[in-house]
Amino acid sequence: MSDEKLVDVRNVNIHFGPLHVLKDVSLDIRPGETVGLVGESGSGKTTIGRAILGICHVNSGQIDFEGKDIANVAPRERTGDAARIQAVFQDPYTSLNPSMTIEEILTEPMIARKIATAAEARDRVRDLLDQVNLPADAAHRYPREFSGGQRQRVAIARALALSPRLIVCDEPVSALDLSTQARVMDLFIEIQERTGVAYLFVSHDLAVVRHISHRVAVMRSGRIVEFGECDQVTARPEHPYTKRLLLAAPVADPVRQADRRRAFQELEAEA
Ligand SMILES: Nc1ncnc2c1ncn2[C@@H]1O[C@H](COP(=O)(O)OP(=O)(O)OP(=O)(O)O)[C@@H](O)[C@H]1O
Secondary structure: OOOOOOEEEEEEEEEEOOEEEEEEEEEEEOOOOEEEEEEOOOOOHHHHHHHHHOOOOOOEEEEEEOOEEOOOOOHHHOOHHHHHEEEEOOOOOOOOOOOOOHHHHHHHHHHHOOOOOHHHHHHHHHHHHHHOOOOHHHHHOOHHHOOHHHHHHHHHHHHHOOOOOEEEEEOOOOOOOHHHHHHHHHHHHHHHHHHOOEEEEEOOOHHHHHHHOOEEEEEEOOEEEEEEEHHHHHHOOOOHHHHHHHHHOOOOOHHHHHHHHHHHHHHHHHO
């Protein structure tokens, strides 16, 4: 993978009133790469994603996208490729407008962005549904007629409608049962291989992040405490907090269990 940066978050600070939520956060994402972002609840993961999406005020620092600072530029004011940063959120039950058909949900961003006429946008719906393995007849149905996993596929198709360079995925599989999680994760990977889209993949679940990420950033109390290649961070973590996080993560795979035992022994030895 090249060292070219698609997104370069540099020394970002965000305050919510008296709360200093992001503290000098720096992080970059390369084209076509998945950067996993893990950390306990409240550590600031979602806030980084929102800042990149332009829906959260940045107090200081820069967010360069293809070399141009997009911090504090609202989504509708973004132009060119910066307009192609999309999001998939956790809850497939509330992220889709229940009164719209799937076709309306998928065509809306293209029409709003004026990248297609209504007729052209409708023509693309079948292809978008196909890309997320949903049948063409889903177009005329409503979100309530679909399962959680299928709704998340619709949310992914909506994100794909604008041919994104980056998708901020905020806990996109956390609300799904385990077998559905695995299928949706495979879909994310397949879409990336086909389109070259990059992901910022926010999750509290290290097992999920380990499955999908090229690099992993670990957050704690508003700071990034570790950032590096996935294998390095998750199998040979430098930071004691990452080790603790690893020990707390659910692990099904016996090889990984051995990793975890080793990490635990190292941690004990250091203590
Ligand atoms: N709009 C807001 N106003 C005030 N405080 C906020 C706001 N959004 C987030 N926070 C606070 O900022 C901190 C970081 O929140 P954030 O949602 O980024 O954490 P997170 O790591 O994504 O947590 P989780 O895994 O629970 O989603 C938390 O203390 C949270 O309460």
